[in-house]
Amino acid sequence: MSETNKIVVGIDGSPSSMAALDWALGQAELTGASVEAITAWEYPAFYSWEGGAVPPREFEGAASVTVETTVESALEKRTTSTPVQTRVVQGHSAQILLEAAEQAGLLVVGSRGHGGFVGALLGSVSHKCAHHSPCPVVIVHANPTER
Secondary structure: OHHHHHEEOOOOOHHHHHHHHHHHHHHHHHOOEEEEEEEEEOOOOOOOOOOOOOHHHHHHHHEEEEEEEEHHHHHHHOOOOEEEEEEEEEEHHHHHHHHHOOOOOOEEEEEEOOOOOOOOOOOOHHHHHHOOOOOEEEOOOHHHHHO
């Protein structure tokens, strides 16, 4: 399978990222593409070594649970043989997705995730991906009842 026959999708556990994964799986079924579901994590802005440190593996573990449960839930709703690879990476979400998109034919992201403000049409990650991706980008909105 060529790298351009891979769909990269960003997962953060939000309703719009779940909708993005569902859309990516449907597109993969139609095109025979594989799917790579990526979750990126960063240390919170308030993180410090003072007052008790949280080991990095706890942040990475939480991100891993997010991507695995989101993919598992999406696959339960479909009868598909689409190969889905999951990956957890430390770094800024948009930058990680843009780097992954260099080896993909399509990048799929949710319209907004866990951040920003209510009512925004695009979050900062989807906005950056739309403007800087080396491949086509699909931005998926969540079902209005799930926002």
